[in-house]
Amino acid sequence: MFKAFAEISVSKNTQQALFTSWRESIIKRATPYRYSDFFTNAKAVDTWWLHWLLDSITTKEKGLAWFRQQIIEWLENLPGDPVQLGREYNVIHLLTGDLIQIKYQGQFPLPKFHEVVIQPNQLSTPDAVSRRKYLQEYAPPDLWERVMAYWRANLHKFVPLPEASKSSDYTKNAQWMSALKELAPENYQSLLSQWKVQHKRRPNLWKAMKELGLM
Known part of the structure; x- marks a missing residue:
């Protein structure tokens, strides 16, 4: 040009x-x-x-x-x-x-x-x-x-919120947590601890996490 x-x-x-x-x-x-x-x-x-x-x-x-x-x-x-x-x-x-x-x-x-x-x-x-x-x-x-x-x-701030998931499908949440664990393990542990308190009554979330080896 x-x-x-x-x-x-x-x-x-x-x-x-x-x-x-x-x-x-x-x-x-x-x-x-x-x-x-x-x-x-x-x-x-x-x-x-x-x-x-x-x-x-x-x-x-x-x-x-x-x-x-x-x-x-x-x-x-x-x-x-x-x-x-x-x-x-x-x-x-x-x-x-x-x-x-x-x-x-x-x-x-x-x-x-x-x-x-x-x-x-x-x-x-x-x-x-x-x-x-x-x-x-x-x-x-x-x-x-x-x-x-x-x-x-900052990646932990971008992980999709479990409460925003539709039809109790937490696949995406678990996938982002796996990426967070790989990149920033300390932030992953901190967020996981929060989820264990806030979302302990979401069995499908923990099932999705377990399927990816996160539990």
């Missing part, structure tokens, strides 16, 4: 309009459809790390250092509470999935977290390979550690 701009004389306004249209198209295609309405009542996220990555690639005044500063500041201020996080769940979710592919190429040592929380089969997008290539180039050296620190500290 930029090569075409150099070869064909168009006005700056036209260039900007074409760039903006392309940028938004890439971002729309990169957003996994399954999570676009994860929090239906939450405010949309207008600007996120893919915006910053594209701007860093295409704007000389920004570049690598600017992207690293933006994404670190975002992570440092990212809410741990699901309600406050809202649609930014989509953003951290996609980033985590991309980093897993970059670092482990699918052979992630935390399979329950990968399968239950990240759900890699739902993250396939047309521009995934290109996006990950640039993310790997521009990401801060410790971005992976920062992202996983966020999940370790």
